Amino acid sequence: MVRYPFSAVVGSDDLALALVLTTVSPSVGGVLVRGEKGTAKSTIVRALVDLLPAQRVVAGCRFACDPHAPDPGCPDGPHAADAPVEQRPARLVELPVGATEDRVVGSLDLGRALGEGRATFQPGLLAAAHRGLLYVDEVNLLHDHLVDLLLDAAAMGRTSVERDGVSVSHAADLVLVGTMNPEEGELRPQLLDRFGLTVEVAASREPHERAEVVRRRLAFDADPRAFAARYAPAQADLARRVAAAREAVGDVELTDAALAAIARVCAGFDVDGMRADIVTARAAKAHAAWHGRTRVTRADVRAAARLSLPHRRRRNPFDAPGLDEGLLDRLLEDLEDDPEPPDPGGEGPQDDGPGPPAPPDPDGAASADTPTDGGAQTPPEASAEQPSAADDANGGEDDGREDTTAGAAPAGLAHSGATFRPAVLRLAGVGAGDPGRRSRARTSSGRTVGWRVGASGRLHLPATVTAAARARGSGEHGRLRVAPHHLRSAVLQGREANLVLLAVDASGSMGARRRMAEVKTAVLSLLLDAYQRRDRVGLVTFRGTAAALDLPPTSSVEAAARCLESLPHGGRTPLAEGLVLAARTLELERLRDPRRRPLLVLVTDGRATAGADALERARAVADAWPGTGVQSVVVDCEAGRLRLGLAADLAARMGATHVPLGEVAADALLATVSAARAAADPQVPGRGRVA
Known part of the structure; x- marks a missing residue:
């Protein structure tokens, strides 16, 4: 499958920059992309994987252990120091909104359990995304029980599975990238805070930019391979620059003055907790490495703050996220730019400007830069007129x-x-509405509270095995045979x-x-x-x-x-x-x-x-x-x-x-x-x- 090239994008410079920064330094913590429909959110995220360097993993390890630092608790381990090593492309794993809990965290390997009588763990999507990117489209529509799993993985860097006779814990160190349309609902505050950076995107209103989006999209649809080949040199240059920045980010100096400026900015915007300070510092170092600098400057701190603070500042639930860039500049007045020239060779954008541009979406809708003022747009407050004398009377x-x-x-x-x-x-009884957080309901996802006869919905494995075992005669031995009438499906309870x-x-x-x-x-x-x-x-x-x-x-x-x-x-x-x-x-x-x-x-x-x-x-x-x-x-x-x-x-x-x-x-x-x-x-x- 040929993906739209990352280097062929038009607009959405802030989004491209945020994705590049979290690629240069995965410890930044991922990116949340908020924007209206048709703004290339999914297209640009999927294109990012082509810029990531290949990974070295322990051969045969289903959990992608790093041969230089394998996970001591890896279910496929322990791995010997001289274990064979293989190289594979970087992974971008997509988590569907309707995925089941078994598919996300893993579960008992049903084939081996029934065929061989062995309780073997089958890894899920979190294991596949270890040391890579986990992409959730429409992340705000993700069911609550899946959000809880992501929160655990993001906080601990590990996933533990205790179910169906399986007890497994494995590393799940991943970069979370999510896209959402705010018109379809907001994100839980706990998960929102786990995204290191956030970007607001909107379609361009410039006719020439929209025309260029359509022109490139039509050319890609007509001949994807030829279109990708035309941008192959630019793709290779970007990939080399990302690899170089990843190597250099650890050597970037974060001076005391820059650290003080970061603390002053985070305090000035009244953010909760200390995660904002840490993420801003990491993003500033990544931004400096991306531009070829060896020391964090005012431009790096400014660029990092614009991406790491909007979703963390204190605001009412109905207020749109944003940042007052005038206040940001005032808070950074005491931090001077380093005289060292950025981007040796003139490659790429300067200062806190955008990174590589972003691609259009399949519908041809253009992406646009986020507003330069960065703040939430509030309509001017109209004055309420005094009621008339007739009204008073x-x-x-x-x-x-x-x-x-x-x-x-x-x-x-x-x-x-x-x-x-x-x-x-909360409503009494058990309803059957869509998943929510208000009332108890029978849903297609949630925790298992019982089982029923039949194979509709998720299989209830313990009840199925129990039914098959009870049906077997007392003198029968060997492999357990499961007939269709032994199947039991799980009864799930969540909230509607x-x-x-x-x-x-x-x-x-x-x-x-x-x-x-x-x-x-x-x-x-x-x-x-x-x-x-x-x-x-x-x-x-x-x-x-x-x-x-x-x-x-x-x-x-x-x-x-x-x-x-x-x-x-x-x-x-x-x-x-x-x-x-x-x-x-x-x-x-x-x-x-x-x-x-x-x-x-x-x-x-x-x-x-x-x-x-x-x-x-x-x-x-x-x-x-x-x-x-x-x-x-x-x-x-x-x-x-x-x-x-x-x-x-x-x-x-x-x-x-x-x-x-x-x-x-x-x-x-x-x-x-x-x-x-x-x-x-x-x-x-x-x-x-x-x-």
């Missing part, structure tokens, strides 16, 4: 003026307060996730800033819980004359938080349209994933003022809601001295739990959701109760 009700479009100019923009960490909600759909009334009757701020704070706290539990979330809003699905159900609660924070309010109240759109959205999601249990959180004052017979239409939709089987909560936002009780009536018609806005501090809203789930019948699809 009517308690925030509609002013009677017809809003002809759903996108009419808002009456104001309220901002939420500080969120808090909510209580953990829910779907939380927020339906928010954004009409003029919700226009009082204080009320909208309280609502947004409560809902953002619920989103924080969804972020931690891997729920899917969606957002429906209704104002003017129509409802809109502002955010289709997604795992990216960060996108939901941004959408909610910028939600304007004003105009009339199309309540019926909002309920209809919410029901349609949930029905479509149920068709896509019938096992995921949904929860609707409707935030409204119960008024319906858009169009003729608006209130009657809303009540008709509410009367039909119990038939959907969706558990619901109605947050009553009605205010003022004269209250009509419309939201309470709406909740009664929907079979939903009703809670007044005055009781909705964020914790009160979550307690209401908990009580609503506790009251639901766990046997009804789409409902559950809190344990």
Whole structure:
């Protein structure tokens, strides 16, 4: 198979540099690549393996032991000092998102166990990746039990297997490279911190660069071998430069001034722990070696900090990672550049510039440099307008003026307060939804809690062998024979996730800033819980004359938080349209994933003022809601001295739990959701109760 050449890439210089640095010094700790779809993340990672030098391993060792320092505990050892040695290409092992635990850590060799009666260990992907690269595409979608295995391997450099009568421990010293699309959900903080460097990538907006991506991609697709041959000299030069930098990195001097600057930068960005300091120091030395320097300079520290700190600085869960490069430059003012000229011979980029460029992806989408400011992009904060005199007089009700479009100019923009960490909600019983971190469920992955007759799913080996042994007659000896009716499959238990759909009334009757701020704070706290539990979330809003699905159900609660924070309010109240759109959205999601249990959180004052017979239409939709089987909560936002009780009536018609806005501090809203789930019948699809 011919891979797209690393040297033929266009753009994504920061990504290429990060990959090169972790190749020069594997102790840097790997790379996490964050970016939108179609930005060549996978293509460039797979192309990296062609630049890695060949490895010397002990001949016949399934765990790739280094002949100069073999693992004393190697299951294939001990290896003699004069053991035969063989050379093999560097390995890049891919870990599929849907891999089983047996495939990752290894398991009992079933063929030998049944055929020879010997308990022999079959190595997994972690063993294959020892002294190489382990690549996980869509690493944020990796199941939690696999994440735990990666955390153990990254922390200890070893993997231990205690299962099915096998007790094995072997070295797993690997470089972890992961790619992810943030729109599909975030990464667990524990695993995020194990990546030494992180890079944000985005498609280029320069027409000439995009055209060059397409030109090269089409040429590669037409004749991969000829295209690779055209870049072979550049590939060879890069490989030689990587090999030279690997040899020289141990001799690079990290001066006291550079070390003090690294400590000052890490403290200035308020990072947690000391891993940031260590990774930055290692990356700075690798950067110096890559540019042919013998001493770490200001440029090396700056380049290393830009890649090692963005994902480690303290931030709220909904804040995008980034780095204030202005602050970085101020913190490095006291560290001077070494006068030694970098890159002898003029080869490669200078200072903290990018490394070799990155290749385009198979779809032809270009990659682009990360923004030079490095910081999280925050939209300018719009000022919330004061409620009108009519609003004050009517308690925030509609002013009677017809809003002809759903996108009419808002009456104001309220901002939420500080969120808090909510209580953990868990559903009683055992569901069957997608893997998550909220409720117990029968899943395709997780820990084994039992077995059932049949061969569907993962084989439960001890139960299978036991069934075959019991069926054998008392006088029979020799090899154990397993028939199809002896097979037993494992019953696995993990955690499932829910779907939380927020339906928010954004009409003029919700226009009082204080009320909208309280609502947004409560809902953002619920989103924080969804972020931690891997729920899917969606957002429906209704104002003017129509409802809109502002955010289709997604795992990216960060996108939901941004959408909610910028939600304007004003105009009339199309309540019926909002309920209809919410029901349609949930029905479509149920068709896509019938096992995921949904929860609707409707935030409204119960008024319906858009169009003729608006209130009657809303009540008709509410009367039909119990038939959907969706558990619901109605947050009553009605205010003022004269209250009509419309939201309470709406909740009664929907079979939903009703809670007044005055009781909705964020914790009160979550307690209401908990009580609503506790009251639901766990046997009804789409409902559950809190344990």
